[in-house]
Amino acid sequence: MTNETAAFPVRAGARQMLNKVPEVTVYFWVIKVLCTTVGETAADLLNENLGLGLTNTSLVMAVLLIGTLWFQFRAKKYVPGLYWLAVVLISVVGTLVSDNLTDNFGVALETTTAVFAVVLVAVFAAWYGSERTLSIHSIHTVRREAFYWAAILFTFALGTSAGDLTAERMDLGYWVSAVLFAVLITAVAAAHYGLGFAAVPAFWIAYILTRPLGASFGDYLSQARADGGLGLGTVGTSAIFLVLILALVSYLTVTRRDATPAPVSPSEG
Template identity: 40%
Template sequence: MTRTTSHRRPAPRLGRVPDPTPLFWLTKAVSTAMGEAVSDYSIHVLPPVIAVVCGFALFVIALAIQLTRGRYRPWSYWFTVGMVGVFGTMAADVMHVVLGVPYAVSTAFYTVVLAAVFWLWWRFERTLSVHDIVTPRRELFYWAAVVATFAMGTALGDLTAVALGLGYLASIAGFAALMLIPALGYRFGRWNAVLCFWFAYILTRPLGASVADWLGKPRADGGLGAGEACVSLSLVLLMGALVAVMYVRSPSREATAARSRPAEIGEL
């Protein structure tokens, strides 16, 4: 008698973050602007210390919810991104407003922090691809990188618009033009997918922050004067609508996005 054994292929582990689809990039851009607007508004209506503590508490709560999902869920993921946007903005503003650190120095500091996160992430996991975020540790590295990009991007946006005197519109045009570099490089130059993703991801923050400031700041400061309250509410509603679209448009695909991908799709 012979005994046969069947070798079953292990089921792919579900990804914990979304694929970088066009809808992802649109929602990400809105989230960066929303984080800037909500942070600025909260600091003006609340004592700064209380505002920062509340921002940090909401970020921790959102992150805890996201980490317990075990797989990508649009509502928990984008709630966390929104809270990162608010707290990341506050972290950059505290260094400048409270500690008096120049924007150039805070931008350089958060750039070093981000580089350190990427180095440690690569050192332990040997991949920086969002398609490979299928374990809690990789997701923690991912969120550490996201927080660093938001803080660095906020400082960079203020550096160009305020410290360098370029203004908000010029900053928007500049960062939008820079975002074309990874897009064109990936599309026509066969650049590394992971490098292009993080290049574009980092730039969405100063771009979104500049847009929010341009919309909300007074005309005397180079903005349109719509007001931070109006801009904050509008962007929160828009982001909520985009997340709802993710469920209505293709719930099955959006709910299981970012599964494990072959290595050739992108590893540094």
């Protein structure tokens, strides 16, 4: 997706910062999909392969996420390594939130998908009602950043439930499910670029859809051949994608190609 609409005025007294999130470039979407894949495979790795169990895995990852977000909120600008670490962790936590409801409490995937969709809409409504914008090019106050990360959490939870619903409950399989969500993302992009569909809703719809896309792709790579996957395992798949994420984030840290330029003051213009 291309850049969203310009920033809106900030309420008086709000603590000003540089924009705290990356520009929407091809790097953004590539790393986002990689993070969603890691979120799916790493959750399975910790829960099943390392024997932590769903509850213990959820507690450990929640603590790590809270600690990372504490540093993220204290930062005054976008820091690639810190930001994408938070995305990786929130991807894992979002997956675990959905898995806990379905596995530990027996809530149907149809129900979790609907509930997360309603909660996400409520977050967006509260965000827009408070700030009059959902643009990620204006995340430069604590309030807006709080809305942003709440929305991110529920996009991952919703995407997990929707991906599991199509791949497992509807029995489409991982590969077909991944293709389905890729087609939907392509349709959103076509509507934006070809038909003038607004950038902000196009961005958030695509952001939601990349979660089940990455999860389905991750399951396809990691699950056993007997279960419809390629049998690479959660360890191998997680390692491959973490290395790719690290390489791309390191590149962006050096080049700053996805950082929002600092605003020019009137005296400099």
